[in-house]
Amino acid sequence: MLKCYTTSSAEETIELGKKIGALLSISDVILLTGDLSAGKTTLTKGIGLGLGVNKIINSPTFTIVKEYKGKCPLYHLDLYRLDGLNNDFDLEEYIEGDGVCVIEWPYQVEEILPKEYLEINLKRLxxxxxSIELKANGRHYEEVLKEL
Ligand SMILES: Nc1ncnc2c1ncn2[C@@H]1O[C@H](COP(=O)(O)OP(=O)(O)O)[C@@H](O)[C@H]1O
Ligand SMILES: [Mg+2]
Structure with a gap:
């Protein structure tokens, strides 16, 4: 299933993220694709709000992963600077962890991505x-998109 939205401001993207976040639960995986400045981190801010995170979410570019407390933990990963799998970094720990995992630049680690996920592609118009295109991979994510 595919759902497409167009937003006209960062605030609108945050609002959409908030709705998505409110539908997520433990062990959900969201892959965010799109160029630099497409709005991946902005959407993640909204996802955090929807999950009840009350800290401001910023780009984790220099840390790879940041963890936030919400109704369940939110792991925000940005793999832009990840040096393939040679990097001393255990993605599975987060994917299999007890939180929601939002991953920017996921195809850096294509080999170890889960089979099911919600993929969101953002494009600067x-x-x-x-434009924000959501694609469900797996039944659970189809249900999430139906609710949205
Ligand atoms: N409709 C919109 N949705 C999201 N961000 C927007 C929008 N319009 C303008 N922006 C701006 O674009 C930038 C997006 O940056 P960011 O979310 O960090 O992108 P990415 O994480 O994809 O590199 C921000 O400066 C944001 O304010
Ligand atoms: Mg970003």
Whole structure:
């Protein structure tokens, strides 16, 4: 299943993220794709709000992963600077962990991604417009998209 949205401001993207976040639960995996500045981290801020995270979510670019407390833990990963699998970093620990896992630049670790996930692709249409395409891979995520 595929759902497409267009937002006209960062706030609108956060609102959409909030709705997505409210539908997520432990061990869900969200893959975020799209160029730099497409809005992946902005959408994650909303997902965090929907999960009840009350800290501000910023780009974890220099730390690979940041963990937040919400109704369940949120692991926000940014693999942009991950040096393939040579890096001393255990993704499975987060994917199999007891939280929601949001991954920017997931195809850095294609080999170890789970079989089922919600993939969200963001595209910059103009300065403030973004297309946001959600694709469910697996029945659980189909249900999430139906609710959205
Ligand atoms: N509709 C929109 N949705 C998301 N971000 C937007 C939108 N319009 C403008 N922006 C701006 O684009 C930038 C997106 O940055 P960010 O979310 O960090 O992107 P990424 O994580 O994909 O690199 C922010 O500066 C944000 O304010
Ligand atoms: Mg980012």
């Amino acid at each position: 103009s300065e403030f417009e973004r």
